[in-house]
Amino acid sequence: MSKPRIAIVPGDPSGIGPELIAKLLNLDGVLDAANIVLVGDGHLWTQGAQQADLPVALTPISEADIAAQDGLHHLEMDTIEVSEIQISTVSEAGGRTSLRCLDKALDLAQAGLVDGVLFAPFNKAAMTSAGLNAEDEHKYMARYLGFDGYHSEINVLDGLMTTRVTSHIGLKDVAANISKDGILKAVNLANDTLRRAGKTRPSIAVAALNPHAGDNGKFGREEIEILEPAIAKAQARQMDVTGPWPSDTVFLKAQRGEVDAVVTMYHDQGQIAIKLLGFERGVTVAGGLPIPVATPAHGTAFDIAGQNKANVSATRQAFDLLVRMAKTHRADREQETTQ
Structure with a gap:
């Protein structure tokens, strides 16, 4: 079976999310374990690379080409201006980009273009100000996917x-x-x-x-x-x-x-x-949803945002677990199509 394809969302740009993803992409074995689509504005990934002082390759891809391409690619979004990003600050703009990038990743998963979604930490206050209108992102995702099961x-x-x-x-x-x-x-x-x-x-x-x-x-x-x-x-x-x-x-x-x-x-x-x-x-895993979704269990850590102090361990754990779940999800989906 081919490698699973994972969509990665940068999280709230005011926190440690972009930095964490830059660090994740530079860890041994990550790019060998899965095909990855970075979903978000290009400057968010550049921001993370600069904060982590590590390279992040932004090879553009169109949504129509995702299923045909392997490796690391970037699906460009236009959700927030550079001037709107305020490090270590809760903002409606940060919540807006979080929701829009998450929505796109979920769209890709529903369309069968990716096998799982990994998101860096969100800030619930920022998302609420941007229209979350749910108890948390897990309830939001279920509603967005039209899923009413447990x-x-x-x-x-x-x-x-x-x-x-x-x-x-x-x-x-x-x-x-x-x-x-x-x-x-x-x-x-x-x-x-x-x-x-x-x-x-x-x-x-x-x-x-x-x-x-x-x-x-x-x-x-x-x-x-x-x-x-x-x-x-x-x-x-x-x-x-x-x-x-x-x-x-x-x-x-x-x-x-x-x-x-x-x-x-x-x-x-x-x-x-x-x-x-x-x-x-x-x-943290969004248990029960029809697609695998995982994230590190900690928050946006505004107190250390932008300082290259974020510990990537939980993000790596989330990625590894998501890859295992995505493989099963992919196999189940392929089996359904052959029946």
Whole structure:
């Protein structure tokens, strides 16, 4: 099978995104792993090259020629003037270019011209001012793609994935929003995403909600009435799922490599653990979408933007994971066309 083709978006130009992509493109093995289309205004990529003090080749390509050309190419956009870029500053212009470049990358993926999308960090405030009109970029992408199936942000560290049953809600509302169906969806999302990344039979641990996994109902009955039945149902579907495990020990199992994924009940239950285990290597996957999309888990880092201090480790991790997922996506699509 030929190499997958990846569209790369520079992220918010006021942050470290363009610098990160310049550094990524100069790492060993990157250009050998995938055909790459840089989607964005030429001066954004030049900006990143200058910030990183590294070369970035901008070989132009038309949208009509993308499928026929291999290697590294640049699809020119016209979304922001050089004078509009203010380093380390939230701006509507930065949000506008982020959205328009992302839209184009998603268009390419929907048309089958690329097999996955990698974006450098966005700034949600800037995107909101430019018309994001969604909780986050993941919800935005689902709406843009016309996808109404189950999807959720997945956090990845090295070989470990985490999904969550509830996400951006207040802690006081978590228990009321946990259901058997929600747990099964989070388990299925972890299982399916790991399989797309090349794991034949993923091992998944479900974290408990209450201290000591409820201690047989002493500290809450959610484990008995909701989590355990959901886990049993997943096991009946022949998935390798265990739990509920106390949340203060389940990530020790993960750290030892005993499981491939942890399903958490709420946002910070998994986020704190993942970021402590390796913040500089964390990746975010747009789980459940019909196309593979990944990004480094950190933000735009306005405090170091333009200073050639950005650590490219998480971006490389995101790229490597996306390549594996894109290969599976490409193979599935090719199989569908031959049936």
